[in-house]
Amino acid sequence: MANPPLEGPARLVLWRRDLVSLLGISQRTLSRMMSNGDIPAPDVDIRGRRGWKAQTITAWQESGCPRAA
Numbered sequence: 001m002a003n004p005p006l007e008g009p010a011r012l013v014l015w016r017r018d019l020v021s022l023l024g025i026s027q028r029t030l031s032r033m034m035s036n037g038d039i040p041a042p043d044v045d046i047r048g049r050r051g052w053k054a055q056t057i058t059a060w061q062e063s064g065c066p067r068a069a
Contacts, residue, residue: 013044013051022057040068 014022020030033039040060042050060066 011054014054014057015049015051019052019057037068039065 011018016027016030020027023030025033030039034041040052040056043053043056044051060068
């Protein structure tokens with residue numbers, strides 16, 4: 001499966017499924033990363049559906065994926 005594009009109106013927000021695809025990890029690994037502070041906190045929470053601004057993830061990746069906490 002191809003990684004989702006990080007730019008354009010369709011990808012202003014990356015949801016969990018987009019992020020696991022982009023990073024090539026499982027849902028459980030993403031959950032662990034979130035719990036451990038290994039990834040930036042979600043920017044969006046709509047009725048429990050968490051998402052990240054594409055620019056947040058891009059900046060995180062460009063800075064070498066440092067721990068967020």
